Amino acid sequence: MSDRLRAGPARxxxxxxxxxxxxxxxxxxxxxxxxxxxxxxxWVAEMDFALALPIRETLLAAVSRDDTGYPDLxxxxxxxxxxxxxxxxxxxxxxRVRLVADVxxxxxxxLRATTEPGDxxxxxxxxxxPFFSVTEDVGRRVVEVxxxxxxxxxxxxxxxxxxxFRDGARAYLxxxxxxxxxxxxxxxxxxxxxxxxxxxxxxxxxxxxHAPMAMPGVEHRPYLSLEGAAAxxxxxxxxxxxxxxxxxxxxxxxxxxxxxVEALLGERLPEHLGYHTGHFGVxxxxxxxDHGREWLDALVRHLDSNRRLLSELLADRLPEVGYVQxxxxxxxxxxxxxxxxxxxxxxxFLERGRLALSSGPTFGEQGRGFARLNFGTSSALLEEAVExxxxxxx
Numbered sequence: 001m002s003d004r005l006r007a008g009p010a011r012x013x014x015x016x017x018x019x020x021x022x023x024x025x026x027x028x029x030x031x032x033x034x035x036x037x038x039x040x041x042x043w044v045a046e047m048d049f050a051l052a053l054p055i056r057e058t059l060l061a062a063v064s065r066d067d068t069g070y071p072d073l074x075x076x077x078x079x080x081x082x083x084x085x086x087x088x089x090x091x092x093x094x095x096r097v098r099l100v101a102d103v104x105x106x107x108x109x110x111l112r113a114t115t116e117p118g119d120x121x122x123x124x125x126x127x128x129x130p131f132f133s134v135t136e137d138v139g140r141r142v143v144e145v146x147x148x149x150x151x152x153x154x155x156x157x158x159x160x161x162x163x164x165f166r167d168g169a170r171a172y173l174x175x176x177x178x179x180x181x182x183x184x185x186x187x188x189x190x191x192x193x194x195x196x197x198x199x200x201x202x203x204x205x206x207x208x209x210h211a212p213m214a215m216p217g218v219e220h221r222p223y224l225s226l227e228g229a230a231a232x233x234x235x236x237x238x239x240x241x242x243x244x245x246x247x248x249x250x251x252x253x254x255x256x257x258x259x260x261v262e263a264l265l266g267e268r269l270p271e272h273l274g275y276h277t278g279h280f281g282v283x284x285x286x287x288x289x290d291h292g293r294e295w296l297d298a299l300v301r302h303l304d305s306n307r308r309l310l311s312e313l314l315a316d317r318l319p320e321v322g323y324v325q326x327x328x329x330x331x332x333x334x335x336x337x338x339x340x341x342x343x344x345x346x347x348x349f350l351e352r353g354r355l356a357l358s359s360g361p362t363f364g365e366q367g368r369g370f371a372r373l374n375f376g377t378s379s380a381l382l383e384e385a386v387e388x389x390x391x392x393x394x
Contacts, residue, residue, distance in 0.1 A: 016302035019048050019378035029248060041356045042385050047245045047330060047376030052295035055244060058287040059280055071279040073099055076286060080253055083289040087212060090225040096262055098254040099274040103209050104130045106237040106254045111138050111171060113268040114203040114261055120169035122161060125364025128179040135173065143169045146366050153324055154181045156189045165200040172202060176223060177210045180333040180363055180372045182326020184220045191226060198229035203261060206236045210329035212243035212296055215304050218327040224257050231257030240288040243296055251281025303330050306375045306382055313386040330376030337369035339393065346371040353388035
């Protein structure tokens with residue numbers, strides 16, 4: 001155990017470094033209950049920080065008045081539109097914002113509404129594992145167009161995407177920013193995707209749940225902010241769940257453009273879908289979008305510090321591990337192939353180092369030899385995670 005962790009949580013000017021491992025272990029969610037107490041969990045995309053004060057106060061007030069019924073579906077579209085304008089410079093029509101339980105439920109409903117059974121859906125592995133399972137669950141066919149690598153980084157294979165559309169794929173499920181590599185799609189790539197979707201009359205569903213956490217100096221451009229072809233054939237799915245750490249409260253958003261997708265949603269989306277959201281999820285999302293930007297800005301500063309700290313720690317303790325700092329979010333995609341730990345190095349880190357990471361192969365064949373690490377924690381716990389990785393090799 002590192003000296004920094006042994007000394008207890010840091011109490012400097014960064015409140016996100018004030019994290020107590022003892023208190024974290026009292027949490028009853030999956031992150032802290034899946035593994036035995038000697039395992040440090042850094043796997044699922046859930047952060048270790050205290051709630052933003054506006055969200056905490058909103059939830060406590062609801063409990064104090066015994067307000068635990070069904071959600072009020074009015075108002076969140078307007079709240080998100082105001083946030084999108086301030087945070088992204090994106091003009092959203094509140095009437096084209098629909099509530100759903102979570103992002104992958106949104107993806108499922110969009111695929112049902114805009115494609116037919118058996119249609120091909122493009123994904124870019126290595127990618128968030130539910131992209132595969134949800135596509136198959138709704139009776140559609142996964143069409144893999146892996147990310148391309150260039151200069152040690154990642155980019156879309158636009159030629160591959162075009163070939164997939166030409167061969168009959170009817171939708172593209174785009175991860176923007178991409179999970180697990182943490183890269184926002186560049187504007188020129190988004191414009192190319194929009195042009196292809198118009199040429200082949202195919203739907204683009206852009207998962208932008210990590211977008212509020214774009215790093216300083218990194219632009220996240222929402223897909224629908226392009227207008228034109230993007231608005232005709234596109235939709236964005238997003239949520240406050242990742243940026244404000246409220247995934248368990250269940251509330252996400254479908255944002256459509258002004259074209260065919262919006263018309264199809266109006267015809268085919270179940271009217272009762274919004275009532276699958278959680279009342280607390282709606283209340284917390286309102287608090288996040290209306291009053292949570294100051295907390296979000298501080299969070300991003302901490303995550304920016306942690307992504308750079310991770311570079312330093314790996315260079316010092318595990319220089320063979322490949323790592324490209326993500327441009328958004330709190331997930332690190334680690335290339336462990338040089339360590340020769342087999343297809344799933346996360347298994348080795350768990351067995352030998354008592355550190356739980358996300359298994360690379362679950363993100364697709366391209367994830368063999370990789371692992372995903374969650375650095376949405378204190379600098380001390382991040383250092384401890386790297387120490388446990390290093391100890392696995394001794």
